[in-house]
Amino acid sequence: MSLIRLTDDRPLIEANRWAHIADDAPLPVGAAATVSLERWKAEREALSARNAPVGVRLRSDQRVEEIAEDLPGLPMIALEFPTLADGRPFTSARLLRERHGYRGEVRATGAVLRDQLFFMARCGFDSFELSDDRDPESARRAFSELSVVYQPAADRRIPVPARRMRGHYAQAAE
Numbered sequence: 077m078s079l080i081r082l083t084d085d086r087p088l089i090e091a092n093r094w095a096h097i098a099d100d101a102p103l104p105v106g107a108a109a110t111v112s113l114e115r116w117k118a119e120r121e122a123l124s125a126r127n128a129p130v131g132v133r134l135r136s137d138q139r140v141e142e143i144a145e146d147l148p149g150l151p152m153i154a155l156e157f158p159t160l161a162d163g164r165p166f167t168s169a170r171l172l173r174e175r176h177g178y179r180g181e182v183r184a185t186g187a188v189l190r191d192q193l194f195f196m197a198r199c200g201f202d203s204f205e206l207s208d209d210r211d212p213e214s215a216r217r218a219f220s221e222l223s224v225v226y227q228p229a230a231d232r233r234i235p236v237p238a239r240r241m242r243g244h245y246a247q248a249a250e
Contacts, residue, residue, distance in 0.1 A: 094131060
């Protein structure tokens with residue numbers, strides 16, 4: 077599995093240091109791991125006391141509000157895309173960034189497709205797990221294929237209509 081991480085808005089191909097651990101599996105000693113929401117709820121105290129980073133995986137049918145109180149102590153939230161037709165993780169990423177002010181890593185997992193990477197980043201994702209059949213170099217290039225945006229989003233890029241209005245007001249001031 078390949079990983080792309082946005083660093084200073086630049087997509088970099090990196091090694092994945094996080095392991096996704098099943099509910100019935102032991103956690104790796106001293107290594108970063110994600111656990112399901114169910115396991116997090118059941119073992120919150122023990123997981124929080126661990127000497128290695130622990131993140132939470134949310135399925136697309138689970139709400140970010142279920143972990144809202146825990147967000148300050150969570151270094152990573154992995155949002156699972158079960159199919160390419162399920163866009164609920166886009167909303168979850170925006171809620172994490174905009175409503176809850178989450179500043180940790182928001183990772184896209186599951187059915188992560190090259191064509192959606194740019195839009196995932198606009199919603200607040202900053203890392204992307206690609207399946208082994210996906211070309212990481214091609215995926216990395218997807219972030220630079222669109223140069224303008226038309227709607228405001230979590231990435232705070234200035235949309236074209238706002239740029240036009242800024243130019244209009246500058247001309248009116250002259």
